[in-house]
Every structure is written in structure tokens, then in C-alpha cells.
Amino acid sequence: xxxxxxxxxxxxxxxxxxxxKPVPFAFEVLKKLQQEEHHLLILWSVREGDLLKExxxxxxxxxxxxxxxxxxxxxxxxxxQPRKINADLYIDDKNIGGLPDWGVIYRMIKSGSNDLMxxxxxxxxxxxxxxxxxxxxxxxxxxxxxxxx
Numbered sequence: 461x462x463x464x465x466x467x468x469x470x471x472x473x474x475x476x477x478x479x480x481k482p483v484p485f486a487f488e489v490l491k492k493l494q495q496e497e498h499h500l501l502i503l504w505s506v507r508e509g510d511l512l513k514e515x516x517x518x519x520x521x522x523x524x525x526x527x528x529x530x531x532x533x534x535x536x537x538x539x540x541q542p543r544k545i546n547a548d549l550y551i552d553d554k555n556i557g558g559l560p561d562w563g564v565i566y567r568m569i570k571s572g573s574n575d576l577m578x579x580x581x582x583x584x585x586x587x588x589x590x591x592x593x594x595x596x597x598x599x600x601x602x603x604x605x606x607x608x609x
Contacts, residue, residue: 469553
């Protein structure tokens with residue numbers, strides 16, 4: 461599978477144009493997806509020029525090399541680069557409902573499921589995150605059907 465991954469707010473905390481601290485488990489999960497699951501990772505970022513090079517270098521220092529950077533394949537020249545990357549999956553903090561934690565992301569990809577409800581740990585010790593917008597919308601829909609609205 462080809463997975464496009466955003467940088468700021470997804471792999472590292474938002475500090476643009478600086479590089480923020482790594483998001484917990486982002487590098488570990490991405491390396492595992494690459495090495496054990498054999499997925500191709502594309503860095504998909506708004507960064508350009510020196511800022512993009514800094515991001516790529518930061519990832520390399522943390523043991524993460526990408527199949528391609530802001531392109532569909534490594535050989536693509538700057539003039540050929542598309543506005544949108546052709547990927548099977550996009551991991552971005554701007555998703556509806558935000559970015560699930562990286563453990564949830566890994567389990568979803570490994571299982572091939574996109575049902576976030578199957579992977580949320582309700583009874584664990586972590587602080588509770590707000591539910592994904594689509595999950596909340598589905599719960600409202602179900603309640604309305606139940607009560608005849």
C-alpha cells in the first residue's frame with residue numbers, strides 16, 4: 461500500500477516553520493509499517509525548498525527514509541510533480557476528528573479496517589480524546605432513529 465504522511469502536526473508537533481518535537485510513537489509506527497508491513501511511505505508536506513530538506517533530514521536522523529517526497533515516485537522531476545499525491549491512504553492531522561494516536565493508526569492499517577470504533581481503547585488509563593466527528597454524527601443518527609425523529 462502507498463501511504464502519504466503529512467509532517468507538521470502528524471509526525472512532529474506544529475512549530476512551522478521550525479520543526480516541533482516528534483509526536484509520540486510516530487517514527488516507531490512509520491518504520492514498522494515500512495519494514496514489517498512493506499508499505500511505501502511518501503512524505504506529503506506543504507514544506508518546500510530548505511524547509512522541506514530540513515524535514516526530510518530530520519526524519520532520516522530518526523531512521524525514517526521515504527519512498528518519495530511530495531511526489532508519486534522518486535524519479536519525478538519538479539515540473540512533473542502533481543498537486544495531489546496518488547496514495548491509498550493519507551495520514552494527516554487535518555482529518556475530520558483529528559489524528560488518532562499512532563497505536564490506533566497502526567492497528568487500523570494492519571487490520572485493513574477503517575472503522576475507528578473498533579480500535580478506540582475506552583477503558584484504558586490515557587486521558588479520553590474527543591470522539592471523531594463522524595462517530596458522534598453516527599451516534600446522533602442512531603439515537604434519532606431509536607426515538608422516531
